Structures are given as structure tokens and as C-alpha cells.
Amino acid sequence: MLILDLILLTVVLILAGWRLFAPAAQPSVRIAGVGLGFVVAVAQWLLCGFTWQGLPAYLLLALCALPPLRNGRVLRWTGRLSFCGIAALSVGVWNLPAVPTLPRPDGRYAVGTEIYRWTDISRDEPHTVDPTDRRSVIAQAWYPAVRRETPQSGARLAYIDGIGRLPAKVSGMPSFLMRRYGQIDTNAEPYAPLAPGKQPWPVVIFSPGYGAPRAAYTGLATQLASRGFVVFVLDHPYESAATELPDGRVVGTREILLPGERSHIPYMVREQVRRTADLRFVIDQLARPEALSSPLRGRVNAAKVAVIGHSFGGAAAIEAMSEDPRVVAAANIDGTPYGDLPDRQLTRPFLLLQSDYAETHHSTFFLNGNGKLLANTTAPAFRYEIRRANHFGFTDAYFYLAPPGRWLLAQAMGGARGPAETQRAVADILAAFLSEPLTGTASDLAETAARYEDVSGGAVKRKGGASVPAAAG
Structure with missing residues (x-):
């Protein structure tokens, strides 16, 4: 406010x-x-x-x-x-403030940001009837920047794409509530100079939950960037609630169910495959020097990336790692794997972060699918449960309310831990998990998780021994 x-x-x-x-x-x-x-x-x-x-x-x-x-x-x-x-x-x-306030990231680095709108000319866009339409992917980079006493003034990148041209609803929220969301301070300076230090910087690609715009993960992305990672948060067009395409059009969600389909599961299986292709396309782009502009050009490691995601994005992250050798680690935040994904064998480090089972009530598909993945992995695997956090605590959704409204919502839906503490804990756990596969620097993941109250879990035994999930639920 x-x-x-x-x-x-x-x-x-x-x-x-x-x-x-x-x-x-x-x-x-x-x-x-x-x-x-x-x-x-x-x-x-x-x-x-x-x-x-x-x-x-x-x-x-x-x-x-x-x-x-x-x-x-x-x-x-x-x-x-x-x-x-x-x-x-x-x-x-006024419990729904016109301009929500996001907490400042607390890592050692300031944060810079810029947006890339790429088109994959090799793939059709199946959500439109235009045969010449090609698949686009939007990526917003959040990266460690030079910390300046007085950031340079200039145009702020809008918190969410398409202000003034949004669909009637954005993730179930009437878009007229977002009229002034362009004034939200994302705590990042557009096109700020990249911080000196690591050459090249480690890359994390983030895939959002189904229907969620990339904007909803600004808090978590800036926290992770302030800890020393270049984070590319994606919009998957026609899945995201609002996406501004390279030609300037703003599009919402369009679901395509085939004749005779009585559930969304076959559709989700197809979209999981499409999201995975989006992720691999982004990795391809990062390897092309001309695809990135200053300050990131030539400063990121595209040969060795991590992919993480929340909810449906977590499932896509797992599939991307199972198919692309450039993905050296994956983290699934509260996501349900679809199709044959639970039966695959993961050979690179994997982290499952889940909200409180007592509050989110994860489905049987979630429990069985992730249980199989953890049981079959031949690489280091970890599972943590964050108590008093619900499914939406990983996003900025709670920040859209004033503190009294957040408290009331927590009484009704859970999530009393609060989004700020939840995101801080997740960023620290992710940073500790990603340190070794991305930078070769060992980090004590168990010690990091233990710093936070009511975070339970740890390492899961690899295939060949008794597989014991480290967290309840």
C-alpha cells in the first residue's frame, strides 16, 4: 500500500x-x-x-x-x-492493497532484471488456429547485481505483463484489482550491471505452477538471485494466466481437451511434454551468445543448468532433467508428476520440497508419484516438508493482501508460517542444494534446513538400499 x-x-x-x-x-x-x-x-x-x-x-x-x-x-x-x-x-x-509490497531479498547481492521474449521457429503453437503461429517462451532474468547506494533512476519493469490489457481474470483474481500492479517495487533494478565474481554465473530455470504468471514468483526469484544465481522465470503462453507475446499481444489461458476426454489428466500429460520442450528451448537460447543482451551475454553457464518449478512446473523440471543431460539438478516444489514420469530413474541430484501435508492435503498422485521417483533415484535425493506452509506460500499470492487479510486467509486456508519466511527458507535450502551440482562447492544442506523451525526431512537412500522418505506426508 x-x-x-x-x-x-x-x-x-x-x-x-x-x-x-x-x-x-x-x-x-x-x-x-x-x-x-x-x-x-x-x-x-x-x-x-x-x-x-x-x-x-x-x-x-x-x-x-x-x-x-x-x-x-x-x-x-x-x-x-x-x-x-x-x-x-x-x-x-483496503485489505486488497492497490499496490502490494514485496519483502526485500536478504542475500549478499543486489538484484537486476530483464525480460526476453523468444520464439521457437521449429515448433507450432497448438493453442491457436493460425498455421503460421510458432511457439514463444517468455523468460525474465533475475540476477546478482552490483549493490549501489543509490540505484539509477529509470523505467521500472512492470510486475506483471499486460497492465491495462489483462484478461478479465488472472489466476482467478479479477484483473481490475491489478490496475496499479505496474507500480509494485520488485526490489530489482532493470538492466543493472552484473555483480563481479563468478565467471560464469550458475543458471537456474524456473517453471511456474499451472495457470500462474511468472510474476507470482518474483519474491522467491529475487531471494534466490540475491544468493548468487541467475534465475530465468518462464511464462508458458496459453498456460500462464497472462503472457505478453513477442508481437505485443497479451494472451490468457486456453485449455485444449480432445474429443472424448473426461478428465484433465491426458491434457496435463501433453502440457507436461510441451513445458519440457519449452525448458529445453530456453537452455538452447542461453547457449546462443546473440540471444542474451548485456549484462548477461557471455556471463552465464548454459552447459550446466538446474531446473526447478512449483506445482505443475515442478513436474516439468523433473521431466527436463530426465531428458536433457545439460540439466545437472532438479527441484520439485509441491508438484505432481504426470504420465510415465514417476516410473523414470533419475540419475542426477533431485530435491522434493513440499508444503505441510496437514494443510495442503497432497493427492495420492502426488504422494505415489514422488515416492516412486525418490525410491528409484540413483543420484543424491532429498525431501523436506515445510510445516505451517501451504501450497500458495511459495508464491506472492499472500502479499496481494494487507497483513490483516493475510492473517484471516491463513486461518481459513492455512499457511500461518507466512510467505516471507516460507520463501526465505526455500531460497536457502535451494541454494544449499544447488551449490555443488552447479558450482562444485559443497554445502551442508541438512545444516541449512535445520536453521529453520519446523522444517523436517533430509537425504533419501538411493536405489539399492531401503528407500525411506525423509519427510512425513
């Missing part, structure tokens, strides 16, 4: 309370208070822009400007109820 938004809400609530409990106050004092409110409202509108969250506050301010109601008890009580109702509505809608 921007400071002017908070000031406006505070002023109109004070005026409303004054109107209700001190109706006989001096007219000059009332007029001065209302005048101050209008000045704040105009400043907020001009500097921040209109959003629906401000409507109850504007209406309440207008009611405060009316002369006191003096004619009849019914009229007075009607006015009082109107004031109370609109005041309550103001507080309620």
Missing part, C-alpha cells in the same frame, strides 16, 4: 467517526477537515491513478461533505448505518 493510499483511508475514517460521534461540531472545523480530505484524495488520484480500492473512501468523503442530517430519527439512523457500512467496506477492500 502506498503512503498516500494509507493517508487517504485514515483521513476519511477519522472524518466519518467525527461525523457520527460529534455531529454538532463547528461547521468551520468540519469544512476544514473535509477540505483536507479532498486535497489528499486529489493528490492520491493524480499521483497514483484511479483504482477501485479507493471508491469507498471517495464515497465516504463525499458523505462527510454533506450537511448533518437533522430531520427525523429514521433519516439519522439511515445516515449512520450508511457511514458505518461504507467505513467497514473501506477497511475491507
Whole structure:
């Protein structure tokens, strides 16, 4: 919430309370208070822009400007109820702030960012009827940057693609709520100089959950980048809730079920294959010097990458590692593997991070599929469960609410650990897991996980011995 938004809400609530409990106050004092409110409202509108969250506050301010109601008890009580109702509505809608605040990453590096919109001319785009349409993949890079006392001013990269042109809903959220999401501070400087040090920098490719835009993982991506990784977070067009294609079009989700299909599982199997192809295409792009611009050109290691993902993206990460030797490690965050993926044998390091089973209630497909993968792996494998974290705590979704709203949501859906602590723990665990396969530097994963309360798990015995999952659930 921007400071002017908070000031406006505070002023109109004070005026409303004054109107209700001190109706006989001096007219000059009332007029001065209302005048101050209008000045704040105009400043907020001009500097921040209109959003629906401000409507109850504007209406309440207008009611405060009316002369006191003096004619009849019914009229007075009607006015009082109107004031109370609109005041309550103001507080309620402001739990969905117009401009959410993301926590600052706490690693040793500042964070830079830039966006790449690539097209794979070798693949058709199956979600459209245009036979000439080719598959595109959008990748936003978050990378370790030079820490500067005063970051250079310049255009901020919007938190989410397509502000002002979004589909009606974005991951189930009405897009008009996101009108000012372009003002969100992502805690990253666009095109900032890459931090000196590692040559080349280790690369992590991140695939989002089904239907989620890459923006929803900004908090986790910046945390990981601040720990010394170049993180490419992808949008998979027509799966993501909102994607801006290379030609400027903004598209939403389009599901394609074949005739006779009575469930989404066959579709998810096909999309898992398509996502895997997207991931491998991105690795191909990273190996092409001309595909990257400064400051990343020639500064990343495309021959040895890690792939991680949340939910459906976690399944794609596993499949990418099982098929591409350039993927030297994979991490699945709360994802269910589809198709024949659970029966494959993983030969490179694998990490399963899961939310609290008691809160997320993982499906049988999740438990059995990941259980098989862990049992059949011939490489180092690890499994951790993060207690008091639910499926959405890995994303920015909880940050879209003000703190009171987050608390209420946690009472209803779980996730009392909170997204900030959840993402911090995940970033540290991922950094410890990825250190050796990507940089050759050993790191004590168990010690890192033990620093966090209620994180249980550890190494899983490899195939050939008794396979014992290290975390419950």
C-alpha cells in the first residue's frame, strides 16, 4: 500500500467517526477537515491513478461533505448505518492493497532484471488456429547485481505483463484489482550491471505452477538471485494466466481437451511434454551468445543448468532433467508428476520440497508419484516438508493482501508460517542444494534446513538400499 493510499483511508475514517460521534461540531472545523480530505484524495488520484480500492473512501468523503442530517430519527439512523457500512467496506477492500509490497531479498547481492521474449521457429503453437503461429517462451532474468547506494533512476519493469490489457481474470483474481500492479517495487533494478565474481554465473530455470504468471514468483526469484544465481522465470503462453507475446499481444489461458476426454489428466500429460520442450528451448537460447543482451551475454553457464518449478512446473523440471543431460539438478516444489514420469530413474541430484501435508492435503498422485521417483533415484535425493506452509506460500499470492487479510486467509486456508519466511527458507535450502551440482562447492544442506523451525526431512537412500522418505506426508 502506498503512503498516500494509507493517508487517504485514515483521513476519511477519522472524518466519518467525527461525523457520527460529534455531529454538532463547528461547521468551520468540519469544512476544514473535509477540505483536507479532498486535497489528499486529489493528490492520491493524480499521483497514483484511479483504482477501485479507493471508491469507498471517495464515497465516504463525499458523505462527510454533506450537511448533518437533522430531520427525523429514521433519516439519522439511515445516515449512520450508511457511514458505518461504507467505513467497514473501506477497511475491507483496503485489505486488497492497490499496490502490494514485496519483502526485500536478504542475500549478499543486489538484484537486476530483464525480460526476453523468444520464439521457437521449429515448433507450432497448438493453442491457436493460425498455421503460421510458432511457439514463444517468455523468460525474465533475475540476477546478482552490483549493490549501489543509490540505484539509477529509470523505467521500472512492470510486475506483471499486460497492465491495462489483462484478461478479465488472472489466476482467478479479477484483473481490475491489478490496475496499479505496474507500480509494485520488485526490489530489482532493470538492466543493472552484473555483480563481479563468478565467471560464469550458475543458471537456474524456473517453471511456474499451472495457470500462474511468472510474476507470482518474483519474491522467491529475487531471494534466490540475491544468493548468487541467475534465475530465468518462464511464462508458458496459453498456460500462464497472462503472457505478453513477442508481437505485443497479451494472451490468457486456453485449455485444449480432445474429443472424448473426461478428465484433465491426458491434457496435463501433453502440457507436461510441451513445458519440457519449452525448458529445453530456453537452455538452447542461453547457449546462443546473440540471444542474451548485456549484462548477461557471455556471463552465464548454459552447459550446466538446474531446473526447478512449483506445482505443475515442478513436474516439468523433473521431466527436463530426465531428458536433457545439460540439466545437472532438479527441484520439485509441491508438484505432481504426470504420465510415465514417476516410473523414470533419475540419475542426477533431485530435491522434493513440499508444503505441510496437514494443510495442503497432497493427492495420492502426488504422494505415489514422488515416492516412486525418490525410491528409484540413483543420484543424491532429498525431501523436506515445510510445516505451517501451504501450497500458495511459495508464491506472492499472500502479499496481494494487507497483513490483516493475510492473517484471516491463513486461518481459513492455512499457511500461518507466512510467505516471507516460507520463501526465505526455500531460497536457502535451494541454494544449499544447488551449490555443488552447479558450482562444485559443497554445502551442508541438512545444516541449512535445520536453521529453520519446523522444517523436517533430509537425504533419501538411493536405489539399492531401503528407500525411506525423509519427510512425513
